[in-house]
Amino acid sequence: MKKRVIALAGRPNTGKTTLFNALTGMRQRVANFAGCTVEKAVGEVEVSGEDVEIVDLPGTHSLLPETEDEKVAFRFLSECAEEGADLLVLCVGEASNLSNCLALTAALKSAGYPVALVVNMIDEARLNGVGVHAESLSGSLGVPVVEVSARHREGLDGVMELLKPHPLRADLTEALDFRTASKSRLRDLQEEAIAKAEQAAAAGITLPSRARLRTISRSIRIDRVLLHPIAGPIILAATMFLLFQALFSWAKPVMDLLSAALAALSEGLRARLPEGMISSLLCDGAIPGISAVVVFVPQIAILFTLIGALEHSGYLPRAGAMVDRALRPFGLDGKVFIPFLSGFACAIPGVMAARTIASEKRRLVAILLTPLMTCSARLPVYALIITAFVPASYRPLGLNGQGVVMAFMYVFGVVMALLLALALKWTRLYEAHPSPVTVLPPYRVPRAKELARYVWARCWHFVGRAGQVIFLVSLALWAMAMFPRNAKLVGPLEAKAAAVQAEPSSPDRDARLGELKHQAAAARIEGSLLGMTGRAVEPVFRPLGWDWRVSVAVMSSLAAREVFVGTLGTIYAMGREAGSSEGLIRALREAKKPDGSPRYTIATAAGLLIFFALALQCVSTIAIVRRETGSWKWPAIQFSCYFVLAYALSLAAVHLFA
Amino acid sequence: MTLDEAALDVPVRITGFVAMDPAERGRLSGMGVRAGAVITKLIPTPLRDPVECLVGPQLLALERRLLSRIEVEAA
Numbered sequence: 001m002k003k004r005v006i007a008l009a010g011r012p013n014t015g016k017t018t019l020f021n022a023l024t025g026m027r028q029r030v031a032n033f034a035g036c037t038v039e040k041a042v043g044e045v046e047v048s049g050e051d052v053e054i055v056d057l058p059g060t061h062s063l064l065p066e067t068e069d070e071k072v073a074f075r076f077l078s079e080c081a082e083e084g085a086d087l088l089v090l091c092v093g094e095a096s097n098l099s100n101c102l103a104l105t106a107a108l109k110s111a112g113y114p115v116a117l118v119v120n121m122i123d124e125a126r127l128n129g130v131g132v133h134a135e136s137l138s139g140s141l142g143v144p145v146v147e148v149s150a151r152h153r154e155g156l157d158g159v160m161e162l163l164k165p166h167p168l169r170a171d172l173t174e175a176l177d178f179r180t181a182s183k184s185r186l187r188d189l190q191e192e193a194i195a196k197a198e199q200a201a202a203a204g205i206t207l208p209s210r211a212r213l214r215t216i217s218r219s220i221r222i223d224r225v226l227l228h229p230i231a232g233p234i235i236l237a238a239t240m241f242l243l244f245q246a247l248f249s250w251a252k253p254v255m256d257l258l259s260a261a262l263a264a265l266s267e268g269l270r271a272r273l274p275e276g277m278i279s280s281l282l283c284d285g286a287i288p289g290i291s292a293v294v295v296f297v298p299q300i301a302i303l304f305t306l307i308g309a310l311e312h313s314g315y316l317p318r319a320g321a322m323v324d325r326a327l328r329p330f331g332l333d334g335k336v337f338i339p340f341l342s343g344f345a346c347a348i349p350g351v352m353a354a355r356t357i358a359s360e361k362r363r364l365v366a367i368l369l370t371p372l373m374t375c376s377a378r379l380p381v382y383a384l385i386i387t388a389f390v391p392a393s394y395r396p397l398g399l400n401g402q403g404v405v406m407a408f409m410y411v412f413g414v415v416m417a418l419l420l421a422l423a424l425k426w427t428r429l430y431e432a433h434p435s436p437v438t439v440l441p442p443y444r445v446p447r448a449k450e451l452a453r454y455v456w457a458r459c460w461h462f463v464g465r466a467g468q469v470i471f472l473v474s475l476a477l478w479a480m481a482m483f484p485r486n487a488k489l490v491g492p493l494e495a496k497a498a499a500v501q502a503e504p505s506s507p508d509r510d511a512r513l514g515e516l517k518h519q520a521a522a523a524r525i526e527g528s529l530l531g532m533t534g535r536a537v538e539p540v541f542r543p544l545g546w547d548w549r550v551s552v553a554v555m556s557s558l559a560a561r562e563v564f565v566g567t568l569g570t571i572y573a574m575g576r577e578a579g580s581s582e583g584l585i586r587a588l589r590e591a592k593k594p595d596g597s598p599r600y601t602i603a604t605a606a607g608l609l610i611f612f613a614l615a616l617q618c619v620s621t622i623a624i625v626r627r628e629t630g631s632w633k634w635p636a637i638q639f640s641c642y643f644v645l646a647y648a649l650s651l652a653a654v655h656l657f658a
Numbered sequence: 659m660t661l662d663e664a665a666l667d668v669p670v671r672i673t674g675f676v677a678m679d680p681a682e683r684g685r686l687s688g689m690g691v692r693a694g695a696v697i698t699k700l701i702p703t704p705l706r707d708p709v710e711c712l713v714g715p716q717l718l719a720l721e722r723r724l725l726s727r728i729e730v731e732a733a
Contacts, residue, residue, distance in 0.1 A: 436720065
């Protein structure tokens with residue numbers, strides 16, 4: 001016998017997810033609806049000894065769906081009907097705004113689906129003086145009605161009663177198939193449903209005598225400040241500054257602590273284990289791989305704590321509305337603002353922040369463009385290249401020239417994102433501006449428990465899904481840098497190192513030993529698969545002024561952009577110690593070709609900067625894009641397009657500066 | 659008159675829609691913006707678009723282009 005399925009349907013912001021959490025507790029998982037990337041939260045609850053499946057459907061305003069999210073809600077119901085599932089649709093309505101929520105209940109009932117109405121936030125309705133008469137509503141709509149406050153777990157027994165499996169399941173053979181129904185049929189159904197809903201509202205809802213509800217009056221008062229022509233943008237800027245600062249400053253100590261702890265673990269193991277493959281696998285492959293996953297968790301946790309607080313408080317839709325007008329000419333809307341801003345700290349939380357965008361196409365556009373924001377991982381690369389090749393004496397308009405170039409790189413990322421957004425308007429990814437109407441929910445104080453669950457779900461999602469890919473790719477890159485071992489290159493250096501080690505201990509011996517070890521590490525990379533690939537692709541990158549060393553460093557930076565600096569340091573035998581970039585900067589400046597001319601020039605540097613600004617040189621970002629889009633198609637397209645664009649503009653920059 | 663001509667903070671009643679396709683009208687209707695509903699233009703956002711409006715017991719941000727397509731009369 002098929003499991004009973006309960007679908008939670010309703011308008012956005014009616015507390016569906018809160019009810020879902022209250023019913024399922026921790027017995028929930030996240031999947032995608034069939035054939036698309038819209039997320040489906042599925043949970044289970046035991047009722048009368050049987051497991052009942054609960055599905056939290058995306059919010060929908062009418063029977064005429066506009067976005068993919070809205071469409072999948074109706075598609076899911078039709079699929080359940082087709083499969084003959086033991087289905088019950090729980091329409092969740094906001095008690096203080098119930099008249100607008102009843103139409104969906106009436107429409108689904110008319111369409112032949114078994115429906116019950118859950119009047120949520122009944123506590124808020126009491127505060128507003130709104131009277132809900134469940135029996136009258138039930139009589140008018142012909143469906144069971146229960147009153148609950150999911151936040152306070154009030155009235156959940158009534159809902160559990162509805163979830164009990166019935167011996168006679170509802171007959172869905174006559175249920176309307178939303179996938180094939182014509183628009184005019186849906187429009188007629190909606191019109192009928194609205195008329196029924198109005199009748200039901202007249203019979204079952206009493207509104208207070210005052211003109212405006214308390215929660216609405218309070219929200220309007222707050223909006224007079226938060227949407228004020230002067231105070232509004234200042235508060236928005238301050239909020240975004242706080243979010244940006246939190247990502248950079250608050251997360252950094254924890255990230256540094258995690259990095260340091262894992263580095264100490266790695267060094268501790270290295271000191272205890274005999275030198276060899278196992279030691280290298282653990283210390284240079286596995287632990288850095290784990291580190292590449294774990295260090296992002298504080299940023300993701302902080303970002304989603306703040307986004308969750310903004311979303312649950314009701315400010316996020318208002319912030320989106322404020323910037324919406326400015327972004328509209330580029331085919332974007334206000335909701336890309338948070339992903340873009342988060343992208344300045346790191347593309348991973350930025351891509352994940354795109355989840356707040358309901359429209360699938362618009363979410364995809366945000367995911368594709370967010371990695372163009374200058375993330376913190378680009379900074380060490382930019383700092384190295386700018387310091388090495390932009391002379392300290394360069395002072396345009398009396399300003400610090402190196403700082404100007406750094407600022408230019410930030411602006412360049414944003415401009416490229418906006419230009420690409422414009423270009424995407426001519427592709428099938430473009431979707432007309434979302435509904436010209438946005439619901440602004442009343443302001444509410446976010447609840448810590450709901451917020452914690454929201455943050456936990458996103459962190460777990462990242463570690464569990466994207467983390468696996470990031471870890472495996474880190475191991476693959478380690479293997480490429482380790483194998484094969486070129487005995488001709490490495491052997492003599494290791495023999496020399498062994499001979500030096502045998503000498504009596506002295507500062508001079510230690511210095512020579514350290515130097516030889518660095519040279520051996522450089523030789524190991526040169527002879528490895530990574531080094532060989534670097535040499536093989538050298539002709540491709542020669543027009544950009546890169547030799548095999550830079551090519552190898554760029555390839556290894558796929559693990560994380562900042563790895564570029566470390567790899568170049570290793571190749572130039574500068575060691576892995578912190579603060580060694582001075583030596584590397586000098587080595588890059590002084591590097592010569594066999595004919596004595598400089599190996600790297602300002603043109604090479606300009607090309608490298610442009611390349612790093614555009615290319616998707618981050619396997620963690622690729623993994624998270626794969627996770628968020630549900631396939632390898634989009635990360636593959638994104639990687640290829642950005643690579644081609646990066647190469648082309650880099651080449652142009654090289655020619656311009658040459 | 660249309661909603662863009664209505665004064666701020668003055669409730670008006672929707673009487674109809676001008677040059678709006680049935681799908682868009684259907685969606686608006688689903689959100690409570692339909693003939694007979696009382697609507698109050700409240701606060702323009704800092705870039706003057708969209709405008710926060712009160713429709714029944716809910717707050718909506720309506721794009722300015724939409725305001726000129728909603729016919730209203732004094733409530």
